[in-house]
């Protein structure tokens with residue numbers, strides 16, 4: 231019987247395991263279907279892991295603003311940077327692509343750090359969790375190989391994006407099984423495909439421009455990249471977080487200094503378009519194989535501020551599986567770490583009170 235089982239050795243699961251191992255002498259097990267820990271950390275930020283953002287606030291997230299702020303009031307970007315520095319990891323401030331971002335020298339440094347910090351946990355890799363049951367006051371975690379019993383369960387299994395890196399719907403299935411509402415998941419931080427009226431985008435494939443995008447009630451600045459399928463680039467990825475089904479508007483020349491590239495002028499010369507308010511409805515998006523994250527997930531209405539289920543005692547949901555999703559720029563790792571922190575602190579303090 232384990233005291234705590236964590237499903238998912240990604241950002242939130244690894245951080246939770248590190249904190250728990252350091253401050254409790256509990257028997258902890260970390261399970262992942264991948265052959266190595268931190269598969270998404272490894273590929274993140276072009277191999278340099280954009281780990282957090284100076285301008286952290288709930289306004290950069292889709293989800294319950296009050297809930298998100300409460301979580302960050304316990305562990306924010308400065309707490310994360312402090313934790314990393316105390317472990318000799320010094321992310322660099324780099325605003326080249328997105329405002330406020332911190333990047334590591336290499337994503338491998340983050341995974342190396344976590345592999346040292348979880349040394350006392352049982353790490354079960356290549357282990358696919360198939361189901362979870364609650365019987366006689368403990369959880370039974372069913373994997374394809376065998377079953378494990380645990381007093382507490384932390385679901386840190388992420389969303390549906392990038393199935394090639396281990397993503398599965400297990401977190402959503404567990405949530406539903408215990409009676410939780412799962413807000414419909416959808417790909418986010420992903421490029422848009424376009425309708426035939428925007429096929430001229432394809433002619434500009436490879437061109438990027440600084441633009442302003444209005445989507446729902448948000449206005450976002452940044453670089454747009456035309457692609458052979460539609461459009462992408464940082465500002466479009468963040469727009470996809472807020473886009474529902476309607477029109478988005480692009481200002482291709484948002485500042486007085488804006489200059490329109492020759493290729494762009496050429497492509498629009500016979501089109502009657504307003505370059506300051508070009509409105510179009512995307513056909514869709516590039517899907518889960520390309521989406522950096524999944525929006526939607528376990529409803530925060532049914533979670534306490536320590537990320538414990540209000541329905542099932544000792545069951546926690548942390549990271550991307552929860553209905554909180556950030557813009558591009560390190561916001562999603564910060565959420566993964568902050569939510570993991572809140573869950574573990576509550577477990578640690580309960581444990582201390584019991585002793």
Ligand SMILES: Cc1cc2nc3c(=O)[nH]c(=O)nc-3n(C[C@H](O)[C@H](O)[C@H](O)COP(=O)(O)OP(=O)(O)OC[C@H]3O[C@@H](n4cnc5c(N)ncnc54)[C@H](O)[C@@H]3O)c2cc1C
Pocket residue numbers: 237238239240241242243261262263264268269270271273274275276279280281282357358359360386387388389391392395396397398399400521522523548549550551559560561562563564566
């Ligand atoms: C290409 C790419 C680049 C990104 N770059 C950045 C970036 O630079 N900055 C940023 O903030 N965010 C970035 N993100 C998003 C970020 O990686 C995620 O938001 C974050 O990893 C979520 O952490 P998590 O712990 O919730 O889930 P994950 O890190 O996805 O971890 C979940 C783990 O659960 C495991 N798992 C799933 N199902 C099962 C199962 N049935 N049995 C066992 N194990 C299972 C998976 O294998 C996985 O290892 C990027 C994402 C992608 C895809």
